[in-house]
Structures are given as structure tokens and as C-alpha cells.
Amino acid sequence: MLDPHRIREDFPIFKRKINNYPLIYFDNAATTQKPKQVIDAIKDFYENHNANVHRAVYTLSQESSELYENAHEEVAKFINADGMEEIIFVRGTTEAINLVAYAWGLHSLESENEVLVTLTEHHSNIVPWENLSKISRFQVKYADVNNDGTLNYESFENAISHKTKIVCLPHVSNVTGVINDVKRVAEIAHDYGSLILVDAAQSVPHLRVDVKDLDVDLLAFSGHKMLGPTGIGALYGKREILEEMEPFHGGGSMIKEVTFNTMTKRCSISLNDLPWKFEGGTPNICGGVGLMAAVKYLKDVGMENVKEHEKILTEYALRRMQEHEKIMIYGPKDASLKCGILPFNVEGLSSHDVALFLDSYGIMIRSGFHCAQPLHEMFKLKSTARASFYIYNTREEIDRFVTLLKEIE
Amino acid sequence: MSRTPLPYNPKILELFRNPKNLGKMEDATVTAVAGNPLCGDMIVFYLKINSKDVIKNASFESFGCAANIATSSIVTEMIKGMKLENAWKISWKSVVEAVGGLPSVKFHCGILAVGALKRAIRTYYKNKGVSPDWLTKEPTFEEKQALEEEELAKILSKRMKAEEEK
Numbered sequence: 159m160l161d162p163h164r165i166r167e168d169f170p171i172f173k174r175k176i177n178n179y180p181l182i183y184f185d186n187a188a189t190t191q192k193p194k195q196v197i198d199a200i201k202d203f204y205e206n207h208n209a210n211v212h213r214a215v216y217t218l219s220q221e222s223s224e225l226y227e228n229a230h231e232e233v234a235k236f237i238n239a240d241g242m243e244e245i246i247f248v249r250g251t252t253e254a255i256n257l258v259a260y261a262w263g264l265h266s267l268e269s270e271n272e273v274l275v276t277l278t279e280h281h282s283n284i285v286p287w288e289n290l291s292k293i294s295r296f297q298v299k300y301a302d303v304n305n306d307g308t309l310n311y312e313s314f315e316n317a318i319s320h321k322t323k324i325v326c327l328p329h330v331s332n333v334t335g336v337i338n339d340v341k342r343v344a345e346i347a348h349d350y351g352s353l354i355l356v357d358a359a360q361s362v363p364h365l366r367v368d369v370k371d372l373d374v375d376l377l378a379f380s381g382h383k384m385l386g387p388t389g390i391g392a393l394y395g396k397r398e399i400l401e402e403m404e405p406f407h408g409g410g411s412m413i414k415e416v417t418f419n420t421m422t423k424r425c426s427i428s429l430n431d432l433p434w435k436f437e438g439g440t441p442n443i444c445g446g447v448g449l450m451a452a453v454k455y456l457k458d459v460g461m462e463n464v465k466e467h468e469k470i471l472t473e474y475a476l477r478r479m480q481e482h483e484k485i486m487i488y489g490p491k492d493a494s495l496k497c498g499i500l501p502f503n504v505e506g507l508s509s510h511d512v513a514l515f516l517d518s519y520g521i522m523i524r525s526g527f528h529c530a531q532p533l534h535e536m537f538k539l540k541s542t543a544r545a546s547f548y549i550y551n552t553r554e555e556i557d558r559f560v561t562l563l564k565e566i567e
Numbered sequence: 568m569s570r571t572p573l574p575y576n577p578k579i580l581e582l583f584r585n586p587k588n589l590g591k592m593e594d595a596t597v598t599a600v601a602g603n604p605l606c607g608d609m610i611v612f613y614l615k616i617n618s619k620d621v622i623k624n625a626s627f628e629s630f631g632c633a634a635n636i637a638t639s640s641i642v643t644e645m646i647k648g649m650k651l652e653n654a655w656k657i658s659w660k661s662v663v664e665a666v667g668g669l670p671s672v673k674f675h676c677g678i679l680a681v682g683a684l685k686r687a688i689r690t691y692y693k694n695k696g697v698s699p700d701w702l703t704k705e706p707t708f709e710e711k712q713a714l715e716e717e718e719l720a721k722i723l724s725k726r727m728k729a730e731e732e733k
Binding site for chain 2: 507508509510511514515517518566
């Protein structure tokens with residue numbers, strides 16, 4: 159069990175008052191707050207080790223290169239990947255998915271192929287495929303979700319075929335918090351000779367994710383949703399798949415050698431080793447260092463403890479919110495099926511007004527469509543408010559949140 | 568149980584609870600929809616216009632927040648009896664003033680209300696096949712906000728429909 163009161167001491171932002179009230183931060187599905195260990199790692203990097211990576215023989219560059227490589231190794235271990243060759247640093251989940259679409263999809267998908275995505279999908283997982291399909295003319299197919307936000311496995315099995323080349327689904331829905339059975343989907347995808355790409359932005363921060371156990375081919379997540387800085391995230395890929403993929407951003411770092419042929423007047427390029435082949439240009443070195451500190455912090459807390467704490471909070475919040483008839487909760491009411499994300503509405507009020515009201519008491523929640531519009535349209539909702547929890551949230555905060563919701567007029 | 572009000576000024580709260588001109592108008596001369604699917608706010612404006620281009624009646628439907636309802640309500644009040652040329656000159660800032668001020672995160676609600684009004688006026692003249700010289704050729708700032716948003720909504724609903732038909 160983790161002690162959120164002790165954890166809070168590591169987060170400087172909780173000293174802040176908002177509108178003269180203590181800050182209650184319930185928008186963790188959007189981004190998380192940062193512990194001083196992460197802030198200090200970033201500060202230490204710029205104060206003591208700053209230099210470009212992979213370039214120079216001097217001490218500072220050696221140090222920054224080692225830190226940046228270690229960051230890849232730490233992330234690899236965190237999700238049980240086979241070393242840093244399988245971890246590509248990117249700006250975040252969105253860039254990771256675009257990387258797969260353009261470095262793999264552009265070269266592998268033809269008009270007779272299909273890409274299968276689920277309607278629980280975050281925009282970032284739909285848009286790159288819809289865009290690419292305009293170039294490569296393949297079909298984008300959608301598998302349904304049930305009314306409670308869970309993936310409809312029957313619809314999924316009906317939609318998949320030997321035409322399917324890649325299946326994309328979120329591990330955990332950013333709207334309902336439902337955990338999808340990725341292992342089961344991966345097995346089916348592989349039976350049809352399809353790859354599977356998992357949007358793990360809402361799972362890696364909250365659950366123990368083991369890419370070998372899940373047997374997924376590609377998996378993407380963002381650092382800023384797991385205590386790390388913004389602008390850094392990772393794409394995991396099985397080594398043999400990454401080796402076959404074409405590069406994404408052309409530029410420095412991703413090439414081993416460029417030779418100019420004076421006869422043809424053309425350059426020939428030999429690509430760098432994994433993962434650098436996909437990290438063209440000077441990378442976000444400091445972001446990598448910050449992400450490494452975040453991973454270490456979460457390892458110290460223990461991912462089992464993170465999950466257990468969120469489950470306790472979610473169960474408690476569900477129970478307290480259901481005491482009040484004017485509060486409608488969407489998605490499954492069984493906390494064991496989900497991560498700590500609670501979509502809700504207050505009868506007679508727009509979700510934006512609920513969020514504005516809570517803000518005036520120092521409580522930060524999200525309102526609107528949460529970047530997953532298709533799911534909302536399925537639910538026939540205008541918009542919802544969303545509270546999402548993390549390791550530093552407490553039962554006392556939920557008490558205050560529910561009390562205020564009851565008083566709203 | 569104690570009651571805690573929403574963080575709006577009393578005028579907005581009053582208009583939210585007792586909006587004026589709320590509801591569909593069956594004999595409207597022109598209708599305009601303006602939506603922002605990102606925040607979920609959507610409004611429909613109905614105008615009854617006479618042969619002298621004067622707004623005889625105005626009403627609205629809203630699927631939005633209190634600020635959205637209050638600004639739509641006040642715009643429909645402001646324009647009743649107005650010539651279209653004068654209604655065209657209403658700016659979103661004057662609407663925000665008229666409701667006694669809005670939190671800055673809610674300015675887009677006032678923009679949406681004026682956008683719906685301007686789109687209704689433009690549609691009216693388009694249907695009539697007339698183009699008065701005060702009617703700008705280029706869409707105004709408020710129309711652009713509403714237009715883009717509505718197009719976004721169209722794209723999304725089209726995609727959903729395509730899926731439902733499969």
C-alpha cells in the first residue's frame with residue numbers, strides 16, 4: 159500500500175492555493191504533476207551535464223550520451239522490452255502512432271488492405287490512419303464498443319480478416335478508464351497475420367505493463383502522463399519489426415554514413431542502428447533524462463501499489479457519487495475493470511459549468527469530449543465531466559469533491 | 568443542504584434559469600446552426616424577418632452551458648425589432664458586456680451566439696439572392712468560429728453515419 163500523504167510531499171505544486179483553496183488535481187488522464195525528483199533531474203542535467211549526444215569525444219558529451227542511453231534502458235526494463243534497441247524516444251503517444259503510420263504504414267499498406275481501429279480510440283490513434291488512407295487508399299474499419307465503453311470483442315472478431323494488416327486499440331480508454339484485454343486481441347490479430355499497435359498512454363502510468371506477456375508488436379506512451387516532462391514519450395517495437403521499418407524523420411543521428419557518388423550525383427545513405435534510426439535530429443535529451451527519473455520514481459512506489467491505490471480511490475468515489483441521484487456516472491461501475499477515470503454529469507448542468515464551478519473551489523477536472531469524440535457520439539452524450547486520479551490523490555479530496563457536487567446549484 | 572451557486576454573475580444565472588426566447592420557431596424565415604463539437608456547445612438560431620428586413624421575432628435552442636444559454640438569450644432579446652443592417656453590427660464583446668461579463672474561458676460562448684446570428688443573416692440574403700453593400704464578402708471572425716466548428720461537426724457525424732450503415 160502506498161501513502162499518498164507522504165507522496166504529496168514530493169510534489170511542490172501541492173503547496174499552491176487555487177482561488178484560496180488547496181489544489182485538488184483530478185485531471186491526471188490529461189497530464190500528471192511532477193515530483194521534485196523529476197524536476198531535480200532536469201535541473202541537474204542542464205546545470206552539470208548539458209551537451210549534445212552521439213557526437214563528440216569530450217567529457218560532457220560522453221556524460222549526456224550515457225544518460226540518454228540509460229534513459230532508453232530504464233524505459234525498456236520498465237515495460238520488459240529487450241533492451242534500448244526496442245525503445246524509440248518520441249514527443250509522445252501521438253508522434254509514436256504517426257511514426258508507425260508513416261514509417262511502416264506508408265510502405266506496407268495497399269488498397270486491398272485494412273486497418274482496424276476501435277471506437278474507444280483517442281483521436282491520435284484514428285487521425286493518422288484516416289489521413290494515410292487518403293494516400294494509400296486502404297480501408298479504415300472500426301470495431302464497436304459496448305454501451306459501457308468496453309470493447310465489443312464480437313464486433314472486433316467480425317471486423318478482422320486476412321485483409322487486416324494492423325489492429326490499433328487503446329489499452330485503457332481515456333474516456334471511461336476501461337481496461338481492454340490486449341493479450342486476447344493480440345492473439346486474434348496474430349492469428350490473422352496482423353500486427354497490433356497499442357495506445358498505452360493511459361495504461362503504462364497506472365498498471366504494470368509487460369510487452370512480452372501481452373505479446374504486442376508496437377506500443378506507445380507519453381512521459382508527461384507518468385510524472386515525466388512534456389515532449390517526451392516512447393514507442394516500443396519488437397526488434398524484427400523495427401528493423402524492417404523505414405526511417406521516419408530524415409536528419410542527423412539517424413544515419414551512419416552519407417556517401418556522394420560523383421558519377422550519379424546522388425547521395426547514398428546507410429541507416430543508423432536501432433533505436434537511433436528513428437531519432438533523426440538532436441533528440442529531447444533532457445526530456446529523456448526527466449522520463450528516466452519518472453520511471454525510477456514509479457518503480458520505487460511499485461506499479462502494483464499504484465494500481466491498488468487507484469482502485470481504492472475509484473471504488474470510494476463511485477460509492478460516494480452514487481449516493482447522490484443528480485450525479486450520473488458513465489462506464490462500468492466495477493472498479494476492478496478500470497483505471498481511475500470517472501466520466502460523469504450533473505443533472506441539468508453542462509459539464510463545462512460543473513468544471514468551472516469546481517475550479518472556483520480549487521478542484522481541477524476536465525470537461526468536454528476528451529479527444530475521443532466518436533465514443534461520445536456512440537453514447538449520445540453532449541459532453542461529460544471527467545475526474546481522473548493518481549498516486550497523490552486522497553480519500554479526503556474525493557470527500558470534498560463529492561460534497562461540493564451535492565451543493566452545486 | 569446548503570446550496571452553492573455557479574461562478575457566474577447574477578444576470579447570467581437568471582438568464583440561465585429563465586431564458587428568454589428559448590425554443591424552436593415553426594414559421595422562421597431563416598435558421599442557423601453554430602456548434603463547437605470540441606466543447607460540446609451547440610446552438611440553433613431562428614429569425615422571423617419581415618419584408619423590410621426587420622427582425623420581428625427571434626428564438627434559439629441550446630445544447631450548451633449556462634454562458635451559452637445566457638448569451639444566446641440576450642442576443643435574441645437585443646435583435647428583436649432591429650433592422651438586419653444594425654443586427655449585423657453587434658459584436659461578441661458587446662454581448663459579453665450585455666450579460667455583465669463572462670469568465671475569459673467562456674468568451675467563446677458569446678462568439679458562438681454572434682456567429683449564429685451573422686450566419687443566419689448571411690443565409691437570409693443568400694436565399695433572397697441579394698447582397699447589401701454592408702454585408703462583408705469575407706466571413707467575419709464570429710462566423711469563422713461557428714463555420715469551422717459546424718464543419719467539424721459535419722465531418723464527425725458523416726463518419727459516424729458511414730460506420731452505422733456498414
